[in-house]
Amino acid sequence: MSGVFNTVVLRKPYLLFLGEETNPLKAKTAFGLRDWAAESCVGQARMSGGTVELSLPELDPAAAFAAGARSLVIGVTPPGGRVPAHWAPLLIEAAQVGLDIVSGLHTPLESVPGLAPAAARAGIRLVDVRRPPDNLPRATGKRRSGKRVAMVGTDCALGKKYTALALAKAMQEQGLNADFRATGQTGVMIAGAGIAIDAVIADFIAGAAECISPEAAPDHWDVIEGQGSLFHPAYAGVTLGLLHGSQPDVLIMCHDPLRSRIVSWPDYALPSLKEAEQLYLRMARMTNPGARLAGVSLNTAALDDAAAQEALAQAERELGVPAFDPMRTPLQRAIAALLG
Amino acid sequence: MSGVFNTVVLRKPYLLFLGEETNPLKAKTAFGLRDWAAESCVGQARMSGGTVELSLPELDPAAAFAAGARSLVIGVTPPGGRVPAHWAPLLIEAAQVGLDIVSGLHTPLESVPGLAPAAARAGIRLVDVRRPPDNLPRATGKRRSGKRVAMVGTDCALGKKYTALALAKAMQEQGLNADFRATGQTGVMIAGAGIAIDAVIADFIAGAAECISPEAAPDHWDVIEGQGSLFHPAYAGVTLGLLHGSQPDVLIMCHDPLRSRIVSWPDYALPSLKEAEQLYLRMARMTNPGARLAGVSLNTAALDDAAAQEALAQAERELGVPAFDPMRTPLQRAIAALLG
Numbered sequence: 001m002s003g004v005f006n007t008v009v010l011r012k013p014y015l016l017f018l019g020e021e022t023n024p025l026k027a028k029t030a031f032g033l034r035d036w037a038a039e040s041c042v043g044q045a046r047m048s049g050g051t052v053e054l055s056l057p058e059l060d061p062a063a064a065f066a067a068g069a070r071s072l073v074i075g076v077t078p079p080g081g082r083v084p085a086h087w088a089p090l091l092i093e094a095a096q097v098g099l100d101i102v103s104g105l106h107t108p109l110e111s112v113p114g115l116a117p118a119a120a121r122a123g124i125r126l127v128d129v130r131r132p133p134d135n136l137p138r139a140t141g142k143r144r145s146g147k148r149v150a151m152v153g154t155d156c157a158l159g160k161k162y163t164a165l166a167l168a169k170a171m172q173e174q175g176l177n178a179d180f181r182a183t184g185q186t187g188v189m190i191a192g193a194g195i196a197i198d199a200v201i202a203d204f205i206a207g208a209a210e211c212i213s214p215e216a217a218p219d220h221w222d223v224i225e226g227q228g229s230l231f232h233p234a235y236a237g238v239t240l241g242l243l244h245g246s247q248p249d250v251l252i253m254c255h256d257p258l259r260s261r262i263v264s265w266p267d268y269a270l271p272s273l274k275e276a277e278q279l280y281l282r283m284a285r286m287t288n289p290g291a292r293l294a295g296v297s298l299n300t301a302a303l304d305d306a307a308a309q310e311a312l313a314q315a316e317r318e319l320g321v322p323a324f325d326p327m328r329t330p331l332q333r334a335i336a337a338l339l340g
Numbered sequence: 341m342s343g344v345f346n347t348v349v350l351r352k353p354y355l356l357f358l359g360e361e362t363n364p365l366k367a368k369t370a371f372g373l374r375d376w377a378a379e380s381c382v383g384q385a386r387m388s389g390g391t392v393e394l395s396l397p398e399l400d401p402a403a404a405f406a407a408g409a410r411s412l413v414i415g416v417t418p419p420g421g422r423v424p425a426h427w428a429p430l431l432i433e434a435a436q437v438g439l440d441i442v443s444g445l446h447t448p449l450e451s452v453p454g455l456a457p458a459a460a461r462a463g464i465r466l467v468d469v470r471r472p473p474d475n476l477p478r479a480t481g482k483r484r485s486g487k488r489v490a491m492v493g494t495d496c497a498l499g500k501k502y503t504a505l506a507l508a509k510a511m512q513e514q515g516l517n518a519d520f521r522a523t524g525q526t527g528v529m530i531a532g533a534g535i536a537i538d539a540v541i542a543d544f545i546a547g548a549a550e551c552i553s554p555e556a557a558p559d560h561w562d563v564i565e566g567q568g569s570l571f572h573p574a575y576a577g578v579t580l581g582l583l584h585g586s587q588p589d590v591l592i593m594c595h596d597p598l599r600s601r602i603v604s605w606p607d608y609a610l611p612s613l614k615e616a617e618q619l620y621l622r623m624a625r626m627t628n629p630g631a632r633l634a635g636v637s638l639n640t641a642a643l644d645d646a647a648a649q650e651a652l653a654q655a656e657r658e659l660g661v662p663a664f665d666p667m668r669t670p671l672q673r674a675i676a677a678l679l680g
Contacts, residue, residue, distance in 0.1 A: 139574035140573075140574075141573030141574060141605050141607060198541075199541060199542065200542050201541060202538050202539065202540050203539065203575065203578065205577040206574050206576070231626065233481030233584055233627050234479035234480075234543075234547060235546075236581065236623075236626070237545040237577040237579075237581025237582075238545075240576050240580045244576055267482065268481060268626075279622070282619070283576075286571065286573065287573050
């Protein structure tokens with residue numbers, strides 16, 4: 001993550017802590033890290049009764065440190081989003097052997113009894129990844145070197161993070177100089193750096209976005225995770241600030257062809273792909289007049305192969321750019337379009 | 341301010357504290373309160389050496405309380421935006437006689453030595469008006485009863501607050517059921533309620549805006565102070581979230597005819613009035629499909645009468661709605677257009 005400043009920065013590699021979780025759906029963070037930051041995960045640690053299995057070596061904190069780990073990451077969501085009191089001894093033990101403690105939960109790590117003094121004595125950090133860095137700047141609006149591709153979407157929760165991760169990986173595999181840039185808590189853990197942009201004070205959204213994808217080499221690509229949607233009645237402000245600060249050269253439109261209403265806001269219809277393209281380009285061109293669309297990422301998980309192919313073909317006809325589903329189709333045509 | 345919930349709420353009337361300020365430009369908050377909340381200002385209090393003069397009775401805290409005051413409001417901006425240590429005794433004295441202490445400065449009042457314990461003993465509140473209420477909700481996006489008119493602008497700092505205050509006053513004078521709704525710190529002090537929207541966590545901008553103009557009687561008008569601009573590279577996210585949560589029926593476009601570049605962001609040109617109208621209506625109609633423009637408020641302070649009339653006539657020709665300058669022309673035609 002060279003060149004990243006004024007963002008949350010984590011120390012890798014990780015020991016993934018799973019508590020006594022038995023439901024894999026409550027361990028999405030851990031699975032996301034195992035799948036997308038495999039080289040950064042040296043082991044798993046469970047409490048008695050835990051059955052979630054990442055197929056990583058079972059390590060206690062000392063063994064994990066010896067194996068190279070530098071952070072224990074809480075990879076599960078306990079009831080109420082709070083650290084249970086009985087986790088404290090293991091977290092304190094991890095701090096004592098020299099591991100940073102990393103959490104995306106709601107309660108700050110400081111509030112875990114005994115953990116803050118143990119961290120201070122051990123000289124390790126308690127990192128709440130949703131907490132933004134101090135002293136974020138206001139956006140300058142000035143153009144900076146390097147290329148940027150931003151994921152945007154017709155709604156929340158339809159594959160923007162997954163698309164960015166897959167795109168960055170495919171670009172790297174093609175030998176391109178590309179980095180995933182994280183704007184949400186799981187993304188920050190995967191990348192080891194970034195900012196949960198929805199947790200920033202409103203005045204600094206675009207400024208935080210400028211920090212997330214800072215000045216870079218002219219041939220470097222930042223592949224920027226998206227958040228929310230310009231069409232979302234609650235979160236469009238976050239989306240717009242992120243878009244403006246990112247100053248993307250290229251947009252990838254993320255969409256779910258089966259979705260017709262904004263999730264959990266059923267009074268609101270999803271826009272058409274064309275309507276979404278027009279508004280995103282209109283807004284992106286305020287801070288980067290050259291912004292253009294280079295691809296459509298469809299989440300076709302609920303469709304069979306024939307229906308998925310038809311949906312992809314239709315999206316291509318609508319927008320005139322390559323359509324792909326990062327779960328089932330190659331990304332090369334979209335990458336070629338993105339390179340221009 | 342009936343019906344306002346989940347916003348900062350101040351106790352009126354006020355004692356305006358001026359420190360030892362000698363420069364009226366550093367006392368804009370105090371003058372704004374005297375001019376726009378005259379009925380809520382019972383007196384002024386100065387330290388030795390202070391020469392700023394509001395033409396209000398000079399009262400010490402006990403006399404102010406006896407005269408009905410329930411809050412001491414810091415009405416000046418000291419160097420560095422911090423409460424100087426030598427103000428502490430007077431602020432503590434004010435707390436002891438039963439006045440809330442109200443501040444829009446950067447340093448929290450809690451950090452003034454001795455003030456927090458004095459406040460706790462006296463049972464009064466320390467109110468940092470830039471600090472948002474706890475537990476703000478996410479926006480529901482649901483329509484609510486009552487009518488709303490929102491000030492929007494081609495840039496920051498061109499008269500949106502002044503326009504909203506003047507409009508609310510003129511509407512009240514016509515016998516309309518109207519309230520100014522505050523979205524910035526000075527506005528909150530004037531209204532005695534509201535939220536500094538730019539200080540809210542990004543996820544809650546639109547939700548805070550819903551709290552600022554809650555459900556009201558069908559014939560009630562919320563006259564909503566605007567913030568930032570959709571065309572501002574740093575603050576457009578704030579503006580969009582405020583617009584979406586406000587769900588305005590009517591927009592008033594605020595503009596400075598002499599300004600061609602965004603203030604302090606000279607790389608960015610101001611939009612034309614027509615371009616601004618189109619984008620604001622496009623965005624406002626996402627949460628209120630009936631949103632329409634009813635007036636243009638021009639800041640013509642730097643123009644002579646003839647040039648001001650020409651600028652107003654030109655703005656009317658461009659947008660086809662009444663143009664006014666609340667500092668020099670009547671608002672009745674705009675109010676008539678607003679009522680539809």
